[in-house]
Amino acid sequence: MSDVKEVKRALISVSDKSGLVEFASKLADQGVEIISTGGTARKLKENDIPHKEVSEITSFPEILGGRVKTLHPYIHVGILAKEDEEHKKQLEEHGISYIDLVAINLYPFEETVSKPDVTMDDALENIDIGGPTMIRASAKNWPRVSIVVDPGNYSDILKELDNHGGIRESVRKELALKAFQHTNYYDSVIVDYLSKNIDDKETDTGEDDAEVFKEKDSIEFFNKTSLRYGENPHQNAAFYHTEDVDLRMHQGKELSFNNLNDTEAALNLVKEFTDPCVVAVKHTNPCGVGVSDDLLTAYRKAYDSDPVSIFGGIVALNRPCSEEVAEAITEIFVEVVIAPQYSREALEVFKKKPDIRVLETDYGREGTKLDIKPLTWGYICQEKDNKTASVKTWEQKTGGNLSEDKMKDLEIAYKVVKHVKSNAIVLVKDGQTVGVGAGQMKRVGSADIAIKEAGEKAKGSVMASDAFFPFNDTVQQGVDAGVSAIVQPGGSKRDEDSIKLAEENNIAMFFTGTRHFKH
Incomplete structure (x- = not known):
């Protein structure tokens, strides 16, 4: 069985239509037969891209306002069929053709429920059914089928077709993993919304507890970034984050596990303060904290708290970093500086010390609600300690x-x-x-x-x-x-x-x- 699978027939049905026209057009140019649905089909038609609508394949119209369109054996058999003789025979008996590539992204449920005036009816209408079903079917059959859930992967698919004449096994497998992660996250958002909005729920631990801890839960990890190393150089490490991560790195060496862990500790502490504050952290413990009426004085106080331990540490600021504060920080070596913002002049100062990792993030971001620690038998979870001193x-x-x-x-x-x-x-x-x-x-x-x-x-x-x-x-x-x-x-x-x-x-x-x- 060949490692590379040709793409002769593709099903495209997307809510997010970014990159759709170019992707579909180039597939069509390579002789790929395209099947499509609803709004996607209309977009293809507007751009004169050859395609067939699902109803032409199934001989059954889209009904219930589009709730049912791809849930049909002619579609799912084409996706799920393997290349063995028995499956080929059954496809021939029923006049069904293989589907080799499926490009799907789902109804915007998360975007919908984030609106302040969203109703339960709005939410329910944006729970995709056919999409996840096709994604899971395609991902299950990754040895033959390529499943694409992210428009960012369109260019990768086109390069595969140009360079290899099909999609390699390693790419199909990676796409399948991403697909299951995608549907897992999608379901977790639905569970989170419903757990907060079903009025008749009863729980002995109170409503707030029910929102945080569920009988069954899943944690979504995706968008992996490889790290320099773990707690020690002999340990591999990676950073998994959500798609809307707002951590920006202006400069510096590749981040390590310790860099991120210590930076998180510094950030959590500096956000406790409303007055100008600077926190220096070493091995997740604060070694210096300064609070003043201006940030430069706060930095000097933090430095003077322990001039030895701050060396090679993490420095967090709760105000935009100015040129003079950057000059003060670069008098010594620190591993990381994190702030809500930097002036252009401050960034120029840091460039003189290119090994310093200069990070920027939104200090108003709530972040995850849970503190999770691994055990031999699983995980223990608790609400973060967000009670502030007064x-x-x-x-x-x-x-x-x-x-x-x-x-x-x-x-x-x-x-x-x-x-x-x-x-x-x-x-x-x-x-x-x-x-x-x-x-x-x-x-x-x-x-x-x-x-x-x-x-x-x-x-x-x-x-x-x-x-x-x-x-x-x-x-x-x-x-x-x-x-x-x-x-x-x-x-x-x-x-x-x-x-x-x-x-x-x-x-x-x-x-x-x-x-x-x-x-």
Whole structure:
């Protein structure tokens, strides 16, 4: 059996008609018989491209307003038939011809339901039936049939025909995989819409839970980009993203697994802040955070937080990057810079350091709602920790009124500690992290690291903990270091011990009621 399959007969029925005329015209020029339907057939007719309508093949008209047109044995037998003698015999008996190529894309369901005034009737009418059926039939029979669901692949098909006289096996197989991914994603969008819009659903976990977690679910991964390597050079890696990804790379070396993972950590933290903020990340932990009235000062604060760890790290900005900020960043080597926008002058500055990866993305993008981790037995999924710190909701347990600046430092500290690997302790002073203790098995260990890193800057700083203090030993460390205020979730059986120690040492202590473990 030949690796290359000729294309003598093609069925084309597309909702997205971009590239259709050129593609169909060149197929016709090569002697390919084209079968088409509805609006696609009208488009071909308008451009004088030879074709037959499906009703000519089936001797049955399109009915129910177009709901039924390709669901017919003369179509599906032509797609599903193999090249063995038994199938050939049956095709001859019934007067059916093989279909070698199918070009389909589906009704715009996702586009339709994204409209604010969409009705359930609108949604249902845009659930494609014949399209997915033909796609799946074609993809199942990829050893003979080529299935094209993306207009971006039209040129690839034409090159195959020009260079090989048909479609090679490797290409057909790749197209089939893409086809199944396409229908899988299409169905997942329908499931997501219906799960949110069926009024009579009942669930013990509440409506919000039902929208996030389903009895059966699928995760769509497509548009693969190969990465430089994984966590280590001996590990291969790839980045799978959705079709509407808005991550733009202005310059720099090929991205690695660690680059993207660390960049995600930096981006999630910097988006917590409304004031100008710069975050430096190393191995997914923030090593420096600066908040100020202007971005350059914020960068200087982030740099001064830990001038050693920022080297080779990730820098995230929550404001457009100006020329002066770019000049400051390029005084050292960083792996990645990410910002919502760059001035033309800033990009020119970065060109002097071509190895720095300069990324741009839309900071208003919501992103995925789930945090997913692989296990030996499957995956565990949770909603992302999107609860943002607000001093207005905290309960003050000790101390008097604090200055506005001190309260702002407490809020910064609690926003940062949320993004530090547990157990986590963060010290902040004057809008700047001065000590970050991350990932220790005991909380006092994290406090030791943060206090040692801060040095003299610990005096007068504020301390944040991602979880409650099971004992008052960490509070004692804060007392000894000279911290002026502490924020923690509270909830320990020994809370009173920590409160008492803070009160005795004139340290203001706040309970948030929200834990932020990060494992």
